[in-house]
Amino acid sequence: MARTMSPEEYLELGKIHYNQKQYERAVEAFTNGIEAATIPSIGLYDHRAASYAKLNDLKSAVKDGREMIKLDKMNVKGYLRTGSVLEKMNKLETAIGIYRYGMKHVSMENKSFKLLRRLHDEFTRKLSPAKAVDPFTVFPPELIEMVISYFTFKDIVNCHRVCKDWRTYLINNSKLWIDLDLSGARKDVSRIFVRNALYRSKYHIERATIHRFKHFDVLLSLATACRDVLTQLEFISGPVNVDRIVEVVQCAQNLKELIYRDNISLDAVAHIMHRGKSLERVEFTSIAASRSDAVWKGKFPKLDTLVLNGPTNGAPRALNTTSLTMQTPALRVLTLTNWSGGGNFSEPLDFSRLSLEKLTLTKYNFQVFPALPPTLTHLILEPAYGLYVPAGQNDNSSPWTRLCWRNILNSHLPALRHLSLSNFVALSPSFFSLLLETRTNDNKDPEVLDCYTLSTMTTLHHLSIRNSTFSADRHHGPFSTEGILGPLRILSPSLQCLTYASMMCSDDDVEELVHPLLNLEAIDLSNTNITGAGVKMLADGLPKLAQLNVDGCSRISSRDAIDYAEKKGIRVSWRMKQTGGGGRKVRYG
Known part of the structure; x- marks a missing residue:
């Protein structure tokens, strides 16, 4: 129609x-x-x-x-x-x-x-559920506090904006504001926010992490109001005003931990430490280069942990390590990175009078092996330049050699569990034996034990040797009984982690290490000469092996051995170095 x-x-x-x-x-x-x-x-x-x-x-x-x-x-x-x-x-x-x-x-x-x-x-x-209610109105206060205890400071700040009831509860709970953490700030923090946090904590802030905050007058007021309870202070970023920081440290009379992650001069570090008499842990992770060494005005009787990281660019800068350590009698943990000083023939490094438990010297320019205390449990040594280790007292018969050998003789480490060496030249079996197994007598006879036996010494759990060479008279593999790592405290069932990177290591060496290291969980053989056969030996011979690093091992020709290890539940890292030139860059693994 x-x-x-x-x-x-x-x-x-x-x-x-x-x-x-x-x-x-x-x-x-x-x-x-x-x-x-x-x-x-x-x-x-x-x-x-x-x-x-x-x-x-x-x-x-x-x-x-x-x-x-x-x-x-x-x-x-x-x-x-x-x-x-x-x-x-x-x-x-x-x-x-x-x-x-x-x-x-x-x-x-x-x-x-x-x-x-x-x-x-x-x-x-x-x-919405028929009985949906605000949990803050029905849960017991104890349960709410338990849940909120898992919140970060940033979470608490966000939650107090949800509604009026949440805001009231969070603001009136002073315990939630005693840890002032500004590390999550994306823009500059206002002075009003910090003042409100101080008020909400009832002037009882115990820990403060400062980031993107420029108002030192407010920070000084915080340190003054919380002088008896403020124990931890960390600076992530902000303008460097040494005098104001010193004022803050002085006002916080019970300050025990100070961490400064922004750039600062060495003189400023010495000045701040001089005023912080109650400090037990001090970390300066980015100390700028300076023309001269700082003057350390101590003593620091309570200092337990000290971390000083020097400038990352350029040669190591001067640091009067001897003067500093003489004023820290209670020091247990010491980390020095990219420094020079107290390591030459005229003034060798001597830590033997301290009761150190952890010592880390990385990119440190020392020319003589340091004297070490027997209390060490963790030792990490990475000279800035190759450090020659004499094979005996008569090696070249020079004063430098005799001093280096004497320090090795006097540096017995019966409690050592973690040893990491990098950039050493001419390592020898006698060096490891004296350092780890024997304590010589007054006649300096390395064959005579004094005070310690193997039964009273701890065994190594972690061993790392990188970018080092062995003495020319080595006739045995490094993992054999007569080899460099032959001492019983090294190749023992207690060893859990082994790093032997950028060293002379072949499949024959791997075969020797498999049998004594049945509890090994992680091994790093990157940039060595092992092949796929060596990878399979490790996978079959180490039942607890969980991690294997074979990066840069160019003699591994295919993924067959890698897949074989991964099928046994081992996480394998196998990446080849990228080489220059006009060809296509290929990354394996």
């Missing part, structure tokens, strides 16, 4: 049928109007969707509602019609999605935008 009316006339006819509750005839009229129109109007789809809803044909009604949205995403009618039909179909989650989509496209200036948001929030509440 030919259509003789316009879309507008069909719309009016459909409305008449709808008002007379003749919904099927209304659907027919609206359909004729849609088909007669080049571009159907929103009104035709809207009224047909309403008619379908009256006929309980909800799927067709939703389809028309979606057509309305496609025609005009800025018109709120399509979202409202579709959402109302979806509500009748009990598809509230889909309706929420429709309303959310509408709020992205409908202008906030539209009068119906608030209606969209209200319906969205209303449906969201309907989907």
Whole structure:
């Protein structure tokens, strides 16, 4: 039947049928109007969707509602019609999605935008559990405190913005503010925030981490107000004002730990330490280069841990290590990186009078092996330049040789568990034997034990030797009984981690180390001459092996051995060095 009316006339006819509750005839009229129109109007789809809803044909009604949205995403009618039909179909989650989509496209200036948001929030509440309540209002205070104890300071700051009840609870709990941690700050922290935190802690801040905070007057007020309780202070970044930092350290009369991670001069370090008489742990991780050595004004009777990292660029700078260590009688942990001084013939390094437990000298320019205390449990030595180790007292028979040998003789380490050596020249079996197994008598006879026996010594758990060479008279493999690492305290079942990187090591050497090291869990043989056969020997012979590093081992020709080890549950790192040139760079592993 030919259509003789316009879309507008069909719309009016459909409305008449709808008002007379003749919904099927209304659907027919609206359909004729849609088909007669080049571009159907929103009104035709809207009224047909309403008619379908009256006929309980909800799927067709939703389809028309979606057509309305496609025609005009800025018109709120399509979202409202579709959402109302979806509500009748009990598809509230889909309706929420429709309303959310509408709020992205409908202008906030539209009068119906608030209606969209209200319906969205209303449906969201309907989907919430019937008994959903704020946990802060029903949980016991002990349980809430237990949960909040896992929050970081940044989490606490974010949570106190959730609602009024949370804010009130968090602000009134002073224990949550005793650890002022600004390490997560993304922009400069205002003085008001720190003052509020001080007030909320009831002037009882015990630990403070300063980052992106420029107001030293507020920091000084904090140190003064918390002078008896502030024990830990860490600076991550901020303007260097030595005088103000000294004032802060002086005001915090019970300050025990000071960590400074920003650039600072060595003179400033000495000045700060001089004023911090109560300090037990001091770390300066980025000390800038200076023209002269600092003057250490001590003593520091309570200092237990000291970390001084020198400038990362350039040659090691001067540090009066002897003067510093003479004023730290209680020092147990010492780390010095990229320094020079107290390591030459005229003034050798001597730590024997201290009760050190951990000593780390990395990129340190010392020319004579240091005198070490017997209390050491961890020792890491990495000279800035290759350090020659004499094979005996008569080696070259020079004063330098005799001094170096005497320090080795006097540096017996019965409690050592962790040993790391790098950049040594001419290591010998006698060096390891004297250092780890024997304590010579007054006649300096290395064959005579004095005071210690193997049964009273601890065994090594970690051994690392890198970028070093052995004495020319070595005739045995390093892992044999007569070899460099032959002493019983080294190649023992107690050894758990072995690093033997950038050394002369082949499959024959690997075969010798497998049998005595049954409890080895991690091994690093990077940049050595082992092949795939050596990898398989390690995988088969070390039942507890979990990590294996064979980076740069160019004699491993394929992944077969790597896959074999990985099937046994071993994590293997195998990467080849990238070489220069115009060819394609390939990374394996």
